[in-house]
Each structure stands twice: as C-alpha cells, then as structure tokens.
Amino acid sequence: MNKFIKICSVVLASVSLLSTFSAHSQRIKDLADIQGVRSNQLVGYGLVVGLPGTGEQTPFTEQSFKTMLSNFGISMPANLKPQIKNVAAVAVHADLPAFAKPGQKVDITVSSIGSSASLRGGTLLQTILVGIDGNAYAVAQGSLVVSGLGAEGLDGSSVVINTPTVGRISNGATVEREIKSAFMSGDHITFNLRSSDFTTAKRMADTINDFIAGTARAIDATSVKVTAPRDASDRVSFLSMIENLEFEPDSPAAKIIVNSRTGTIVIGSEVKLLAAAITHGGITVTINEQQEVTQPDAFAEGETAVTENSIIDVNQDDSRMFVFDPGVTLDTLVRAINEIGAGPGDVMAILEALDQAGALRGELIII
Known part of the structure; x- marks a missing residue:
C-alpha cells in the first residue's frame, strides 16, 4: 500500500471516530453517478x-x-x-x-x-x-x-x-465483448448528481475536501470534479472511500406535482402559502323529466296529447372558508383540504386558484 492510500486510511478512520451525521445524511454513491461509468x-x-x-x-x-x-x-x-x-x-x-x-x-x-x-x-x-x-x-x-x-x-x-x-x-x-470505459482516463473523476442543485454540489465538494483537502471542486449544479490517483488499484480504493462519505443534501425545490389523468397529487415539504382564504362549496343540479298524458272528454273530438314536464331542483351545500396565515406549511394545508372533504379534482382547482392568486410559494406542475 503506497503512501497516498495510507494517508487516506488514516483520514477515513479519523472521520469515522469524530463525525456524527444527521438523520438526513446520505452517501455520495446514493446521490451521484461517476461520469463515464454507465450501462x-x-x-x-x-x-x-x-x-x-x-x-x-x-x-x-x-x-x-x-x-x-x-x-x-x-x-x-x-x-x-x-x-x-x-x-x-x-x-x-x-x-x-x-x-x-x-x-x-x-x-x-x-x-x-x-x-x-x-x-x-x-x-x-x-x-x-x-x-x-x-x-x-x-x-x-x-x-x-x-x-x-x-x-x-x-x-x-x-x-x-x-x-x-x-x-x-x-x-x-x-x-462476448467488453466495452471500454473512460474510468481510468485522466487525473480526475467527475461525480454527476442525479438531481441538479448548486447547494448540494457545494456540500458534496466540501465533504470530500474535509476528507482529503484540495481534491474536489464543484464545477456546476450537477458535477463535482475530484483529483484521483492514476494507478488502477489506488483509484478503486480511493473511490471506495469517497463514495461512502455521508453529507446532508439541500432540501429540494418547492414543487407540487399534479397528475390530471390519475388524480395523483404530490406536495413537497417546502411548499408554503401566503395569507389566503379558501372556500369550498358544492352545487347539485337534478333534472327530472316527466310526461303528462292529456285525453279528450268522452264523445268529444280530439287526440290524446303527451306533454313534457321538467322539474329542476338545485341544492347548494354549506360552504366553509379557511383563512391561512403567512407561511402555512404542507401539514396545515393538507389537513384543511381534508376537512372540507375535497376530492382530487377539487384539490387541483384549489391549488390552481392559489397559484393564480400568488399565494402559493412553490412551482405547480401539471402532467
């Protein structure tokens, strides 16, 4: 084992003993792929x-x-x-x-x-x-x-x-034939985040630099370039240690995904509301068609007539209004929508109305 690998082993042992990771920490291998290593x-x-x-x-x-x-x-x-x-x-x-x-x-x-x-x-x-x-x-x-x-x-x-x-x-x-990989070419290895985020890329680079100083730098919202040894065995050992480092990625952007075909709605944890009021009411319209038969008097001239009689009944349910203070989170929004008994179609309409009113702090995506 050369000097480079010995240094890495000592640093890794120190990190294992001194570092404590939060419940949301994830390994680099679970968040990023190595450029050139692909199917x-x-x-x-x-x-x-x-x-x-x-x-x-x-x-x-x-x-x-x-x-x-x-x-x-x-x-x-x-x-x-x-x-x-x-x-x-x-x-x-x-x-x-x-x-x-x-x-x-x-x-x-x-x-x-x-x-x-x-x-x-x-x-x-x-x-x-x-x-x-x-x-x-x-x-x-x-x-x-x-x-x-x-x-x-x-x-x-x-x-x-x-x-x-x-x-x-x-x-x-x-x-029958091996496909040559770019894994061993050059002096660097590039990790590509599966979800682009500037903050996450910076945190990953900082974590690698805390492990071995001056080896990593974030070059954009997706890629982190890391200096790696040229020897094949050393490079494999180096990556084995790097990909198991843990760090806490940044929270994802606030998004609401609505599938209009299936009625599926997914609301991200970062979605918040500004001060707003939501009312929900239902109107039920019932139309019944009845036929009335009119016959002429006995021994009188005339023909039997059929008259259409439409009965229209309109019922309006009691509406409920909820007033939200600024900064309302996902939990409050979901509980309020459940309380008014809204179905998926009504929830979509409510979210679209909130977005149009400028009260929704998050990106509404309808697929």
Missing part, C-alpha cells in the same frame, strides 16, 4: 420457435425462417411457401452494465414485432445483440418467461391478461 443498450433481431399455434405468417418471418434453414445447409425451393404457425419474429434488447466482462450473463427482454398473438411457450434461437456502433457485444438464447395470457372463443370474443407478446429471459445473454 449501454443492446438490440437484436431473432426468431422465437415452438409456439403453440400462436406464431405468424408474414413475409419477413418467412424470409428469416428460410435464412435460418440455409445457415444450417437446408435449401428450400423458391416457389415453396412454408406454412409456419409456431414461429414469430421478435426484437431482443438488453442493458449491458458497466465493466461487464466476456462470459458474464445479462437479462434480456423479447418483444413480438409481427402479428403473433402470444410468445408463451416459445424459445428464442441464437440472436446477436449489437450496440449503437454496430458491433456485436452479446449473444442471446433461451426459453421465454411470459406473464401475459390470451384466450379467444369461437364467436370471436377474446380476453387478454397483461401482455402475452413480451417475455423475459433471466441471464439469457452471454457477454
């Missing part, structure tokens, strides 16, 4: 065979089937159209983790790209997975696990549960 997407095209009659009869499936047979030395007459109902063309994709080495296994997802009704019971034949550069990095093969289910009756009615045209194969691909 890579792989994709391939293949055939799933052995389907119980749920395959497809499409031109590109037939072409792929003939090509597969020719690779095994079997040639089909050009005028012969194969009747295949147990084969489906599929797209295969996977994420290749950082530092994955040849021989390791990764999970894959298989999706039908044709008219196959279900991939249940199928087996993926050898499929090459390539990266964005066109090079092959993994080979996939195996039996699919499909959670979806589909059933169809003779009258044309059908029931589909989940998605039967997508399946997974755990450890279904074998890595």
Whole structure:
C-alpha cells in the first residue's frame, strides 16, 4: 500500500471516530453517478420457435425462417411457401452494465414485432445483440418467461391478461465483448448528481475536501470534479472511500406535482402559502323529466296529447372558508383540504386558484 492510500486510511478512520451525521445524511454513491461509468443498450433481431399455434405468417418471418434453414445447409425451393404457425419474429434488447466482462450473463427482454398473438411457450434461437456502433457485444438464447395470457372463443370474443407478446429471459445473454470505459482516463473523476442543485454540489465538494483537502471542486449544479490517483488499484480504493462519505443534501425545490389523468397529487415539504382564504362549496343540479298524458272528454273530438314536464331542483351545500396565515406549511394545508372533504379534482382547482392568486410559494406542475 503506497503512501497516498495510507494517508487516506488514516483520514477515513479519523472521520469515522469524530463525525456524527444527521438523520438526513446520505452517501455520495446514493446521490451521484461517476461520469463515464454507465450501462449501454443492446438490440437484436431473432426468431422465437415452438409456439403453440400462436406464431405468424408474414413475409419477413418467412424470409428469416428460410435464412435460418440455409445457415444450417437446408435449401428450400423458391416457389415453396412454408406454412409456419409456431414461429414469430421478435426484437431482443438488453442493458449491458458497466465493466461487464466476456462470459458474464445479462437479462434480456423479447418483444413480438409481427402479428403473433402470444410468445408463451416459445424459445428464442441464437440472436446477436449489437450496440449503437454496430458491433456485436452479446449473444442471446433461451426459453421465454411470459406473464401475459390470451384466450379467444369461437364467436370471436377474446380476453387478454397483461401482455402475452413480451417475455423475459433471466441471464439469457452471454457477454462476448467488453466495452471500454473512460474510468481510468485522466487525473480526475467527475461525480454527476442525479438531481441538479448548486447547494448540494457545494456540500458534496466540501465533504470530500474535509476528507482529503484540495481534491474536489464543484464545477456546476450537477458535477463535482475530484483529483484521483492514476494507478488502477489506488483509484478503486480511493473511490471506495469517497463514495461512502455521508453529507446532508439541500432540501429540494418547492414543487407540487399534479397528475390530471390519475388524480395523483404530490406536495413537497417546502411548499408554503401566503395569507389566503379558501372556500369550498358544492352545487347539485337534478333534472327530472316527466310526461303528462292529456285525453279528450268522452264523445268529444280530439287526440290524446303527451306533454313534457321538467322539474329542476338545485341544492347548494354549506360552504366553509379557511383563512391561512403567512407561511402555512404542507401539514396545515393538507389537513384543511381534508376537512372540507375535497376530492382530487377539487384539490387541483384549489391549488390552481392559489397559484393564480400568488399565494402559493412553490412551482405547480401539471402532467
């Protein structure tokens, strides 16, 4: 162990003995990623065979089937159209983790790209997975696990549960080529915060500098650049200590997220209200249509007539008004809204009105 690592070990021991962290402290590894250490997407095209009659009869499936047979030395007459109902063309994709080495296994997802009704019971034949550069990095093969289910009756009615045209194969691909990482290049390592914040970036840099003085500097709201040793073993040991340092990130910006489709509302803890009054009342309008039949007198000339009679009833519930003092927090706001019995739609209207009135200290985001 060289002198640099010995110094780091002594400082780490001192920090462990003398430092106490608050309940909100988090490790650097839980808040930031190392620049250049990332996964890579792989994709391939293949055939799933052995389907119980749920395959497809499409031109590109037939072409792929003939090509597969020719690779095994079997040639089909050009005028012969194969009747295949147990084969489906599929797209295969996977994420290749950082530092994955040849021989390791990764999970894959298989999706039908044709008219196959279900991939249940199928087996993926050898499929090459390539990266964005066109090079092959993994080979996939195996039996699919499909959670979806589909059933169809003779009258044309059908029931589909989940998605039967997508399946997974755990450890279904074998890595054949390693992707070079930028981890060992240069004299610095850059940590990128998953949520950009100037205060959090500064606090992280200060925490690293308290551990080893003069090694870190925040370069923007996302990135903190740290001086690191060039030797591979030393760099791994150094990062092992750095990523486990704890500090307290800054509170997130005050936001209210409203999902208008599902009615979900999430209010951040930093959201506050200025002095405001909220009233909530409901108006119920009921319209009943009644028909009155009028008949002529006995032995009199005339026809039976039908008259429409509309009865409109309007009921207005008692309204309640709540007055908030400046600086009201999330807890008070939520309790007040619950007291007036407002549903998700009413809460959205109240929040929008508060935002328009300038009484809402926070960003209202509607998705």
